[in-house]
Amino acid sequence: MSVDVIQLGLIVGAFTWAFRFAPTRLDLANDRPEGLFDRFLSATGPAAIATLFTASVLPMLKPGLGDQAPLAMGMLAVIGAHFWFRSTAIATLSGAAAYGMTIFVLG
Amino acid sequence: MPSSSPSAGFRSGLTASLPITLGYLPIAFSFGVAATRAGLGAAEAVFLSLVMYAGASQFLALALIGTGAPLAVSAVTLIAMNLRHVLYGPALLKQAGADARKKHAWAWAFGLTDEVFGTTLGVLARGQHRFSERFMFGIGLGAYASWVMGTALGAFAGGGALEGFPTLDAALGFMLPALFLALLLSVLRRAQLPLIAVAIGTTALVSWLVSPVAGIFSGMVAGAAIGMIRAPRATKGNTA
Structure with a gap:
């Protein structure tokens, strides 16, 4: 194995672990339930998921309206499956299947 | 009814990791394939998944390694990319409320990826399970195992593994956006x-x-x- 790859993996891995672990040591017990920090943390989850969804979709956007068909079908399939089955797994698989099938059909 | 026995907590976590596993396996497979295309060996690809365990950063790492960027530049870029993770632990513990525990957070926080965070938040929000450290170990282990296994499969399959299956390749590429959209709908x-x-x-x-x-x-x-x-x-x- 390359020494550079090992070093890069260990350095980035250590920082990533620290980013995930260190903030859990914050003492949140004394934070007022309606305080600003409490509200910030409560809003972080939905904001983070919306952000990650956007960031993952942006590279898939194509210039022409017709080129958006696979993306549109994939997203519609996720939404439909979510409301039909209430299952994240089925919604995810349905979206990927619809996306792939649309690309196959459109050639 | 939310279950709360210790072993049920771990099992519930493993069960909750299923959608993540379904998403991770193909994406990690793609990473393994991309790593071998970029000139890395199978052991190096698996090593990155084992110690870095951050999907987007790993793909970016391949690009940086491919361009011959200096180690320091690559490391700082990838570290900056993962800074967003500082928000996840406190947000989850806040959502857990009185159930929040962090005695073993040094261990389960290693697995606090975007998807594990989003899925756990959804489970807690829907009241499907109360927060417990065993739940966190269960969901974390399922996700981590699938990520490492998918990487190994892709790396050993080699760079041309998906070339004959463009439709499958495209469908796998939509797996992550589909997972995030499903997670967003579940907490909306x-x-x-x-x-x-x-x-x-x-x-x-x-x-x-x-x-x-x-x-x-x-x-x-x-x-x-x-x-x-x-x-x-x-x-x-x-x-x-």
């Missing part, structure tokens, strides 16, 4: 629409004007800030 409440709109708009704008990494971080902070300045009652109904 009417009171959160403004903060979600701001998060999406900020991410798109900053990604376009500056960089995708800056877009992700600023989108999260802007959305959370909107949730913070809105009336407490409006945000309290968000995930409870």
Whole structure:
């Protein structure tokens, strides 16, 4: 194995672990339930998921309206499956299947 | 009914990791394939998944290694990309409320990826399970195992593994956006629409004007800030 790859993996891995672990040591017990920090943390989850969804979709956007068909079908399939089955797994698989099938059909 | 026995907690975590596993296996497979295309050996690809365990960063690492970027530049870029993770632990523990425990957080926090965070938040928000450290170990282990296994399969399959299956390759590429959309729908409440709109708009704008990494971080902070300045009652109904 390359020494550079090992070093890069260990350095980035250590920082990533620290980013995930260190903030859990914050003492949140004394934070007022309606305080600003409490509200910030409560809003972080939905904001983070919306952000990650956007960031993952942006590279898939194509210039022409017709080129958006696979993306549109994939997203519609996720939404439909979510409301039909209430299952994240089925919604995810349905979206990927619809996306792939649309690309196959459109050639 | 939320279950709360210790072993049930771990099993529930493993069960909750199923959608993540389904998403991770193909994406990690793609990473393994891409790593061998970039000239890495199978052992190096698996090593990166074992110690880095951050999907987007790993793909970016391949690009940086491929361009011959200096180690320090690559490390700082990848570390900056993962800065967003600082928000996840406190947000989860806040959602856990009185059930919050962090004695073994040094271990389960290693597995606190975007998807594990989003899925756990959804489970807690829907009341499917109460927070426990065993639950965190269960969901974390399922996700981690699938990520490492998928990487190994892709790396050993080699660089040309998906060349004969363009439709499958495309479908796998939509797995992550589909997972995030499904997670977003699972935690969505009417009171959160403004903060979600701001998060999406900020991410798109900053990604376009500056960089995708800056877009992700600023989108999260802007959305959370909107949730913070809105009336407490409006945000309290968000995930409870």
